[in-house]
Amino acid sequence: MTPELEMLSRWQFGITAATHIVFPAISVGLSCWLFYWYAKYLKTNDETYLKLHNYWKKVFAVGFGLGVVTGTMMTFEFGINWARYAHAVGPILGVIISMEVITAFFLEAGFIGIFLFGSNKVSKKMMLFSNGMVALGTILSMTWILSANSWMQTPGGYLIKDGQFLAQDWMKVIFNVSFAYRLIHIMLGFALASSLLVNGVAAYNLLKKRNVEVFRKSFNQSMIVLTTVVAFQFWFGDQTVFKVGLDGGQMGKLLALEGHFTGNSTSWYLAINADQEHQVNKWVLGIPKLGGLLVNNDINKPIPSITTVPVDKQPDVNFIFYTFRVMFFIVIAIFCMAFAGLFARFRGNFFTSRFLHKFALWMTPMGFIAVICGWLTAEVGRQPFVVYGLLRTDQAYSLLQSGFVKTSLFFILLIYGVMLFYYIRFVLKHIKLGIPATTTLAAPGNSTSINHQNS
């Protein structure tokens, strides 16, 4: 049985990380959208792009701020809750995260002030440049973090000395086996999540027939991105699973995603109730032959059983089976929406189809749910290890009094709960408000008063 302290530390980390990951998904995606709209505005002088830019900038600004503070939590949590892990991996991961702070964090921090508050202080070109630097910073940040996280999934380029991992070859550490695939996979995931948000809000306004001219543009653009990206995501998602599972040696994770305990079935399971203690499924619901086709490219070839992996190296099968399914079905739903969009274009009712717009509205938060589920699949699937195959989770957490962690968990739940409640309330209010008719269109660079845009 897992010690209470380990469970508390894992819950705390899981909650803080799952909350945090939403904000980079918003920041990375929206900063690129903001850059695109501003660049289009500068090129075409079409003010609808500036309206879009100004409208979404507020959502970005608040999300960015919350990303900073929830990220601060993560930086220190490695040390306070996972001290044995921090000590072991510090010479590698501490260095990579430092590089992230210095190259990405400071780039964002240096230009975010100008980008959000500098409209009356700098030229339009400088505004675009600042926007670009903020976007670049968010992407760089994601890249370093993914390198560090992928190293924990598929460690390479290290040697172990006195219980610590030391870098032997930094190229192999940074560009570890799964890094490129996982980076592209999550980048596409962030692109989908932010585009679904932009798309859903555009659909809402089209349904309400408000600022139709502006939101037709963003609906069209986000649908193009979603349609293109979802196709790539299918392929990269699939490749990432196999890269981590086969090349990274995480067979436990790979097989848990399929949820088979017998090794003689070709079904693709839609639902299971796994009894991992007795290594059986209490019940399953599956589509015969589909599993063989999807996993083995052969409808008659059975899916291997997770019992081929020793019990003490198996992750929680039920948990990651379902987190993976949620992510997978959301991607299927995006695919269906993209198809409906193409169909509506063909029919000529792309901007008027209530079905399509309602579909898009329902899909608004789905990208973020998929990102969280994908992250949970990757991290919980790596269990019982923090550094796969090398450092077990039960050797990684800080040896604290569990009362301390209960206290911190209580306050974190309280504060994060209130914070998320107000953030969602803020975004919903902003969406309901739409683009106010009185919105000043004073182009950045021309205004004379201090614009307090972050209110």
Next chain:
Amino acid sequence: MSTEVYFALILIGIALIAYITLDGYDIGIGLWLPLQSTNAKQRVLVSVIDTVWDGNESWIILIGTLLWGGFPGIYATVLPDNYLLFIGVILGFILRGVSLEFQDPKNTTYEKILRFIFVASSWLLVICQGAIVGNLITPFFNPAFINPVWIKVLVVLLLVFLYSVNGMNRQYEKTSGVLEDDAKKYGKIFTIALLVILSVLLLIMAQNGSLVLRLGETRKTVLLIVAGFIIGILLFIIAYYSNSSLRKAITSPFIFSFLLCSLLVIGIGVFMFPYISPAVPLSQEVSASQSGLVFLVSGVSLTFPIVLWYNLYAAKVFRGKQTTVTED
């Protein structure tokens, strides 16, 4: 100890100076926001901060990661040893960020609640930070001579008034009218308080600190010179806020904050070397993290000048007084 260790220590020192100077002023302004009675005045002060708070906060994240990468043994000891205090610091950061991000000038009640959270979290931050520094420093004092609790209380007060002086120096520079006058008045009071606390701490150190640490003659002399300069700067700030011709000659008192924080970090560094935490000597870390330190130091040193350049550019864009605020 290897050259990389010294470089890593210098980098941490630079980040620490930047942090206590920059976040020091925005926490300092937060601490004393209730001194301003009207909402309008508080709004101007908040507008001095809300363009910069996240950038200023980045420096403590850098300190954390440099410590993790450079000295993982210290990172993995100091942080869990001060678990609840670090949780206090982090929740303080989160609450401050949230209270600044969710401002809504159209809803006064809501705004008042957020202001309260902002002020309370600024106090939570400085008290927890002070207690952590206090915990690091107290083992150097002989507990038979002085109760360690007193040292911790003094360090917390030192940090409170250091941030307060930084806050007032910035407020004086960035505001005008009543707010500028207040900065002048409180800046003087806080500087006197800081001078008193520092003098008490120095006296205790002179009587006792060296007993435990056995500082050599050279280090004692260096410490004495640094302490002399710090007291000189504090006296100069008091004179600055008392004398109008001095204020006309120097329009940016924030430079004093930078000098003050630099000297304090140098002083504490000289006092504590070769330790960051008395529990883990630096010499134990060297063999373990050598490979990481080389990469860390070369990577960070190369990018540091660029980082400083665009941060200075951003500071230049927002130079001048911040007195009018209009909302979209």
